[in-house]
Amino acid sequence: MSAKPVGLVGEPVEPVSSALLDLSKVTKHFGGLAAVQDVDLQVNPTEIVSIIGPNGAGKTTVFNLITGIYRATSGDVRLEGRSLVGLSPDQVVKRGITRTFQNIRLFNNMTVLENVLVGLHTQLKANVLGSLFHTPAVLREEIDARKRAIDLLSFFGSELVVRQEEYVINLSYAEKRRVEIARALAAKPKLLLLDEPTAGMNEAETLEAVKYVRRLRDELGLTILLIEHKLAVTMGISDRIAVLDYGRKIAEGLPEEVRRDERVIEAYLGKPSTRGEIAQVDEKATE
Amino acid sequence: MSTSVSSRTFLPERDTRQRLIKWIVALLVPVMVFTIWSGESIINAVISPGTASGNVPTDFPSLVQAAIFTAIFYVAVIALAGYLVAADSGRRGMLELWVDVLVFALVPLVLVIFFGLIIGLALCAIVWPVYFLIRNQVRKALNYTAPSPLEGLKLLDAEQRVLVMERAIAGGFWFGLAFAVVSLIVDLVFFISGSLTTTLLIWAIVRTILLPIAGYFLGRLSGWIALRRTLPARDSSNGNSQSSTNGIGNGRSKRRRLEVLSTSRAKEEVKDLVPNDLPLRSAGAQRFYLIILVAFVLFYPLIDPFLFGFGTDGRLAGYGDAGYYVILALGLNIVVGFAGLLDLGYVAFFAIGSYAWGILGSTQLTNVLNLAPVNPHLLSWLFWPMLLGGALIAAFWGVLLGAPTLRLRGDYLAIVTLGFGEIVPIVFLELDKYSNGPNGIVGVQSPAFFGLQWSVITPTPYYYLILALIAITIFANFRLRDSRLGRAWIAIREDEIAASSSGINLVNTKLFAFGAGAFFSGIAGAYHAAKLGGVSPDNFNFTDSVVFLAMVVIGGIGSIPGVIVGALSVYAVNLFILAQLDTLAADPTNFMFTVKNSIIHVIPGFTFGNIRNLVFGIILVVIMIFRPEGLIPSARRRRELRHAEDEGPGGDVLDVVPGAPGFETEVRVE
DSSP states (O other): OOSOOOSOOSSOOOSOTTOSEEEEEEEEEETTEEEEEEEEEEEOTTOEEEEEOSTTSSHHHHHHHHHTSSOOSEEEEEETTEEOTTOOHHHHHHHTEEEOOSSOOOOTTSBHHHHHHHHGGGGOOOOHHHHHHTOHHHHHHHHHHHHHHHHHHHTTOHHHHHTTTSBGGGSOHHHHHHHHHHHHHHTOOSEEEEESTTTTOOHHHHHHHHHHHHHHHHHHOOEEEEEOSBHHHHHHHOSEEEEEETTEEEEEEOHHHHHHOHHHIIIIIOOTHHHHHHHHHHHHHHO | OOOOOOTGGGSOOHHHHHHHHHHHHHHHHHHHHHIIIIIHHHHHHHHOGGGOOSOOOOSHHHHHHHHHHHHHHHHHHHHHHHHHHHTOOSOSOHHHHHHHHIIIIIHHHHHHHHHOHHHHHHHHHHHHHHHHHHHHHHHHHTTOOOOOGGGGOOEEOHHHHHHHHHHHHHHHHHHHHHHHHHHHHHHHHHHHTTOSOHHHHHHHHHHHHHHHHHHHHHHHHHHHHHHHTSEEOTTTTTTOGGGGOTTHHHHHHHHHHHHHSOHHHHHHHHHHHSOOSOGGGSHHHHHHHHHHHHHHHHHHHHHHHHHHSSOHHHHHHHHHHHHHHHHHHHHHHIIIIISOOOOSOTHHHHHHHHHHHHHHTSSHHHHHTTOOOOOHHHHHHTHHHHHHHHHHHHHHHHHHHHGGGTTOOHHHHHHHHHHHHHHHHHHHHHOHHHHOGGGOEEOOOOOOOTTOOOSSSOOHHHHHHHHHHHHHHHHHHHHHHTSHHHHHHHHHHHOHHHHHHTTOOHHHHHHHHHHHHHHHHHHHHHHHHHHHTEEOGGGOOHHHHHHHHHHHHHHOTTOHHHHHHHHHHHIIIIIIIHHHHHHHHHSTTSHHHHHHHHHHHHSTTOOHHHHHHHHHHHHHHHHHHHOTTOSSOOHHHHHHHHHHHTOHHHHHHHHSOOSOTTHHHHHBOO
């Protein structure tokens, strides 16, 4: 376990000024169904926090509540002490939260570069008249935006930079994930939400993904909240883990604590026989 | 690169010889047909007016115009055939190339000669797709596979490059000479048989001298083109100043770019770099068409009398009408094509633009307000600010009417916009006091401009006005599409949730799309009111909205050139050709007369007017089945449809996890 645990774990966190993101008693009902029920979660600056849980536990719903795609039925979501409830997704982006999606949502018929340029939307100021007449300011801005986009792509090595003119539909799955993260980074977020960043990747790609998620925090100073299915990955990179089941948070703590938590194991890790294998893969992932 | 014509040059190698024969025949036949069939008769008409029929003017300016026209026409035909040959990779069989030339250069000529320009070209639009279809079927039957474009990418050292140039020059020279000799013989035959005047014989002899010279230089040109389409060998280009001309630098950078691209992308790039079997679609060809087209459109009022002889004004007026459809289609393309919002009520904004100038540009407003009428001359000048004003008013209503639809998508959005399309014309119909109700507004002023007569009898100013407006619209469309806003529109069209999660404000961006679309229809509306000299509520129906949408869809959603072509072809087919079939059929000498009579035997009382919408509908269905992406699809749209059809399995393969088989299932917590 190379990542150093930060944050105060397990303690009831009353108005903690240091928390970047603060979910308190967030509840979301779809009709009679409670998709998320009274979830509390704090994410401190430069922390990597994972949300895990079985399918349908409400993980992605929590993301949608934070980013404004859904509006919470009750409870509050705060970023740096300011409530995000009722904001539209683009306003949330302007506050400093961007995200990726579980089933990659890139603009498939745009090129890699164009996708990142769309991500830069909030950073650009060009208005309609400026764009029509190509004022010097707009031209400079467009050129700078392209440079910035290439910078962002180069975070993942030269491969995407070389393929910047390519339509994303031609990229491999892992590359699409990277483009999606680059697009999310373009808006200069404080908090990055990654929804299953290693889904559909093979072992090597997963290790690569784990590395760059760490680098996002270490080099760019980002705070990261992620949903992950692969326990190995979660254990390897998270400072803290929150476990959801049936829309409720059933445990939270250091990876080691969560792994040993009987409730968590009973709730959904299931048969004890799989635990050994998990530990094995865990070692690989954290190499 | 100054290469003298040596004796070696005149003896091409065997593989080249065969290719030359193939190309020369391909070039010669259409030119000959044009020369004998119609080109000569035009020159005859101009040079020796006594023998000509029709009322072609004979004063000096007309002669100059005729010469210009003849030159343009010649160049266009030669260039078309020549381009087919020059861009041919040389890997196709003789027969295939000849058939291609026949269909693309000869068929239009013959059709235009028999049916006139418009109908001829329209028939071409039917013949060509059928030809493509048949060719594809034949290829499929013969198991034909097009060679990979990369196959033709050749590396040539300096010596080989010189050789290519020499061969090209020789080819051009021989072609020019052969063409000249054959033409001379034909003319001599005519002269001996007495149907050629001495003046024309002199011209024929001058041509015999000029053609080989022209051939020499055209050969140089084609050599240059050929060299552009090869890559210089790496070593030879170092310090070899002689071969570093001719766009070689371009070739090298392209090669470097190709090296770093993935195969799928490289294939697309290479299409424009090396000769391929789709020469008509390469970037070079498209630039060439564009130049010819712009020249043709600009000089059209001068050329028209020589194409048809009389009725120029009527046709120009018709093209003025076609022009505002282009603007409308381009405006609707912003809403439907870029932002992906299906708008079935676009006619509403057209009506608003029309009434904006209709009410202000006539005595209507001053009458209603009980003011003294404005001096009509002054009022005419107000057209120019009101062009912008009408557009802004329309844009304002576009935003206002767009606002309630923001939460709707797809079908629901379409229904609501359809409602607006119905409401707005009815409002104008019922708003008697301002809009004159069902009578409409009459006496709307035409624009004023220094020293120009604007009236129904002199449509030329309107022709150039609409050209200018179209140019502005196209310019604005391109700029908007490539801007921050345009990217946001396309992002919304692709995926609304991802777009808004990238920080795009859906409300503002969509409203901008509605506003921008309405803006251009406002321009079209003001022009429409001014040109018609009035506004009638009958001009704004649901069917018009549908026709606008058909223009966008048929042309290619989201593709600016496509939408222009779509607007023109829908206008030509639906409002021009189909509307005039009955008029044509009334003329006993016309082909349609026979058609109509033979149908009347089966269905008594048949008129083409009755089945106009049926024919139009059938055309729409056929196009949507065989070319769902539109006539000139945008790159994105084409990719989208192609991927949806062909690459389904490819996509699945990507989804399969390529790593250790058990890894996923073991680690996943489910």
